Amino acid sequence: MSASPAPSALSVAGLRAALEPAASVLVPDDDGYETARAVEPGGIDHRPAAIVRPADTAGVARAVRFAHDAGAEVSVRAGGHSVFGLGRSTGALTIDLRGLDALDLDVATRTAWAGGGMTAGAYSTAAGTRGLATPFGDTGGVGIGGITLGGGVGLLARSRGMTIDSLLGAEVVTADGDVLQVDAEQHPDLFWALRGGGGNFGVVTRFRYALGEVSDVVGGVLLLPATPASVAGLVAAAESAPRELTVILMVMTAPPMPMIPAEWHGRLVVMANLCWSGSPAAADAALAPVRDVAAEAGGAIFDGVHAGPYAGLLEGGPQGGSVVATGRTFFTDGVDEAAAAHLLAELEATDAMMRAVQLRVLGGAVADVPRDETAYAHREAAVLGNVAALAPTAEAAAGYTPWVSALAERLRGGHDGLYANFALDGGPDTARAAYPGATWDRLAAVKRTYDPDNVFRGNVNVLPA
Template sequence: MTIQHTPTLDLAHLREQVTGDVLTPDDDGYDDARRLAYGGLDPRPAVIVRVRDADDVRAALAFARETGLEVAVRSGGHSSVGYGTSAGGLVVDVRGLTGLEVDPVRRVAWAGAGVTTGEYTAAVAPHGLATGFGDMGTVGLSGITLSGGVGLLARKHGLTIDSLLAAEVVTADGRVLTVDAEHHPDLFWGLRGGGGNLGVVTRLQLRLHDVRSFLGGLLVLPATAPVVAGVVDLALRAPRELTVIASVMPCPPMPFLPPEAHGRPVVLATVAWAGDPDEGRRVVDGLRALGTPVADLVAPQPYAALFPQMPAPPDPAPSALGRTLLRDSVDEATAGQVLDWIAASPGPMRVVQVRVLGGAVADVPPDATAYAHRDAPMMLNVASMYTDPGDRAAVHVAVTAMADRLRQGRPGAYVAFLGDEGPDGVRAAYPGGTWDRLAALKRRYDPENVFHLNQNVPPA
């Protein structure tokens, strides 16, 4: 259905059914509501429903069924291919679901699906507690959780899904279910890593972890092949209290970085040590010894300091292309390939990011959740941003070629970082029996594939 059909929709009836806002192209605030985190996409949904509870979601889905409108679910809006919206369709916008209840004694929290990771982390920080998410505070809680959640507490406390205790979800047929290990355990399994394939999550119950003893921050080192390989090797061998996300990239013009370093290749490492600070300092000193730091902000500080308030994105927002893969190691030869690519690749900002895994991530059996790559030592992401649409083809070729060069024969992908790879990419994220089990769940909970604007697993 296209935007020209909007006048025939019975929007008065929809507005009577929901307590949240219903926006069309004629309404104030529509353009702000449809804006995504990345540029290069200019979708114009027929209707945006800013839901305020699960009943609003039910009403929005019922309206979509009655009218034949395609359904998209919007949270943080960070999908690089725009899965949080639909041209001419209906967007269920959950960003208004911002309720947050924290029980510091039991160390659990109920959070609305529209809470961002930064808001959640700041809210629980006064209790000395945290749940591990990614490394960016603007990401929507539901999106990163349903994908798995590979973040700065991963080696100590596992993925975000390993801290997910329960969820409230609205299914395609309008049922509102509270799922956990005992209630609808099959659906609970699928929500933990299955992306947005199985329903609209409106609330999540998450376990909180003690992070009162924490050491972390940014460590920026000059990027040479020995330094890059050394950072990855040390992070792999370190105690599980250490998690490192290392980005090899041209030095960005951040105010705390010296101007003479801007544009030069660096390793921008986000370091997180969740444990005894004295031992943490000894381990981090090993990273520091790999090269003379360009900047060293690693210090005892609250975990929440790693999720600062982010400025509003530029307008127009830059476009991004990325590829994700799993690896066993990064040696100096591989690091040299990365540095050659950083130097020669088109795009104003390009990066090869290494997320070191293991530890608590690998403690969980591979079939316990829909995230199946528990034995992967590390995840690599090759990405580039650009502002001129005319550059997209060259950037696409460069990013894809580099990702292919870095593959070691280990299959797999992380669903949250997939772009436009299509069905093959989704199958890589969900190998073997994981795919079969998700497809069977899809047949049970969404047989008509209403929720297909995602890295889609069709019904079996």
Template sequence: MSTPSTLSIDRLRSDLTGDVIAPDDPGYDAARTLFYGGFDNRPAVIVRPCNAAEVAAIVTLARDTGFELSVRSGGHSTAGHSVSDGGIMLDLSRLRAIEIDVDERTAWAQTGLTAGDVTTALAEHGLAVGFGDTGTVGIGGITTGGGVGYLSRKYGLTIDDVLAAEVVTADGQVLVVDADNHPELFWAIRGGGGNFGVVTRFRYRVHELPGVVGGMLLLPATADVVHGVLTEAAAAPDELSIILNVMPAPPMPFVPPEVHGTLVTMVLLCYAGPAEDGEKVLAPIRALATPIADLVRPIAYPEMYPQEDGGDAEEYHPTAVARTFFADQLDRAMVEQILERLATAPAPMRVAQIRPLGGAIARVPDDATAYAHRQRAFMVIVASFLDTPETRAEREAWVAEVAGLIQNGGPGAYVNFLGDDGPQRVREAYPGVTWDRLTEVKRRYDPGNLFRLNVNVEPAQG
């Protein structure tokens, strides 16, 4: 690759109405900081454009000068892809427009918005679209990667509600893509990540959702409880989506002090249906054991996202090693082994997270989008948090051993949970014909691999 040309900060400031932040400017360090810790990347410049035309100008500048380009939507990249080290950081946070058509049940939302922003705006009209489980995640990253969250079994992945998108491609064009216009690019950005351009806004199908029964249920960490929750959740109506975490109990105000630091089963539940029906569906899960804490109740859907902005949240930048994969069976014997490994783990903070899938996710054909794992039963993450950088090797070995114990039914990975895990894991995220098709789309729309700070798909050769 050629040596990058010199950037003129003054020229950028005169050409753009958005923010241009140089390394010596106040706010530079805050602007380059990610949600996850362990990264100290220093971009040559941080640019926050105000519209798609300015995004296109920055993309063209990066292509013409040879500067590495990173794209930041919410800054939650576990691999640090949101912030270039020495290149141009394209921060979308000023793209915050949302247009809601209540009658048509659709919404155009720009990708500087977070999942919490869009969820709150839609809830004012009794509407919702499913994102993930964290309100501060940018909608650009979570949507292009797939989107697994609290409404997935009811309405599918986030990408299953994408009707159209505005995309800035590597040649500086601003395209509106959908099933009829640039259909291969439209297919690729639904699950293929940020490989094919900068999505500046999405058009979503939205759903009527006046409220949910949801919240956190904290139960003892026994094999009967964990296996019971997974069994009940998998058999429940599509309206119920859960995220199960087996982990040391955090020192939250509602957790008894004597439980702090001991293994618990933290179940995040969301029943997207009438409250009376939800209480009936959740009754068998509640009956598995006397809850340590039960915060599940009828709520407005935005309350599924806890408040994370301000205060200590801005200073919380966790560093961990993790592995994401799928499992098709998690029987009681397997659960016992998971609990044993968690009980004897070297890290004070560690977690096995299990998400029962199925429902609406599985009713979409594997080749309809670039997310190709529609029939998998469980998505799993095993993570171990670092005390110091010196503990990394020990924690990586533990994560690899536990993941190898649990994974079954064949390889696979969810791209939004991948870190810097190497090319083999990228192929597991995009198996078989999905990979071949993505490389062809890449060759057409980004033959020079300008968009490479991501879970990268290189363009097909020839």
């Protein structure tokens, strides 16, 4: 297995000679390097030895081949953010895919080829003009590459499944620089691994997705007071709802936003992000149990639920700046009032500048897929959770990690697994929890075939068997 090189291990002159003009090259002394290495939402201080911006797949292949021959690690920056900075690595050659953002929609076959540097928002907006959609997350600024390779749990999850459930194929540059066309018939082992196994197996330069009919949805934010009854009640209402309703809850201190009355700023609230993708005529009945919970809590503080395009529900994503996050993801069978009371007490007790527990209610189409059909192996989980705290510096954020871990441990119940896309790091314990048992063994075998030297390790890393 190759070790991470020092920044000087890569020959800048050799890199430029090999890649330019097919790809631009930035090194630490170049203008634009600091901007290019920044990762939203900020606070991540990784310093790649070089950042390569290819113009096409051939440029990606040349960059990977150069790094492989030099014994250098390759890290990949796709189209969006990385809260924990896994798209960067100090001393690595970083391939920035943001220039590969072309989209080819085929309305007749309801399929699309999308460049690996595209964002979910751009894709969803373009597809939405044709009344079509592929399920991504809840954030427009996320890159389709990262969310797809990790699984993809968002506002259409219960009705349309995870992002990987709509993945039909991919164009992949492997560790030796080969370009493979991958699908259920060509390299099926690699196709299985790409659906949840992260960026362990190559650079995906294009994704082929299925598109489903999604006209206007009914959704948006419903904000209500946070009590044990309201938190547990919303989770229960979302679990028992028709699969056309997906609910993502954020239990948090209310930020000073114009839509929130001043008397609620800094107080604990539940921000429920709703998406009803069934018949508009049935929306009121489907949302009634959720609104009943709000009424029992004293009424909605803010009601932004409305009919509109699916793409309009996707938020912009993390903002730049110096705020640093620490967090821990978990799965659980549910959240009862006792767990909700503990959750609220812990959120009150910490002095983090921003703290939150997110709960994504699963089931529906997510659970329809057998757990061994994809590398995402947690199909039976009822709720995906994430505990997070934000601080002004990395050192301050690290101080909240024990609190984050303890609360996640209390909430997870009997589930040991975690969701790779919300992972705090890419270490061995994290990887084993994300990819348990037979999933790990199968991924390790695929890794041995396509990346035996572990060139791609800036991720939730699977070691070659």
